[in-house]
Amino acid sequence: MGHLGEEQLERARRLIALYPERRSALIPLCHLAQAQHGWLTPEAIEDIAGLLGITPAEVQGTASFYDMLHTEPVGRHVVAVCTNIACMLAGAYELLEHAEAHLGVHVGQTTEDGEFTLEESECLAGCDIAPCAQVNHRFFGPLDEAGFDALVAELRAGTLSEVVPPHGVLCRVERAVGLLAHRQEGPGDGAAEEGGAGGEGLGGGPGGGGARP
């Protein structure tokens, strides 16, 4: 159920071929798995470990270190409210308190309908739109209480689906060309390709849309 699908396995093999060392593809593969399920399932972690020739504990250890990777189920929308200095001065703690009340959850929890997980975040690099939040890593701000409620309503209604993809999807456009490493293949390693197109990226990172002016 939580395993990588055929398409994801194929993409994983192409990603691995981009790196001289298989294990260097660990983070991209974690994002690939998270894009499929919204979080890193134990089955996907096993699949990644098998693909990279490392242990599931190593995958878990890396994934649990990074805020952008989730090793437990999250809602369809992960809402991260920044409370660092610029946002704090602009009312972020009041906004976060309002978000908890409006969604009926505390920070770290998911709404019963599975729509929203609320997080408190350190600086999101959106200080110019403080107080700001990210939804599935897309920026929104400056947000006041009414703006937050309107955002939640739009997310629930699905009217922002063009801007905010399901959690885990960093980039909806696969790169068609890119560098391919000329990696020496080891035993049982048939993934490397020599030259040509076919690389793909999972880049995108924070930014990518939302209401940022």
Ligand code: FES
């Ligand atoms: S302090 Fe909130 S985005 Fe920088």
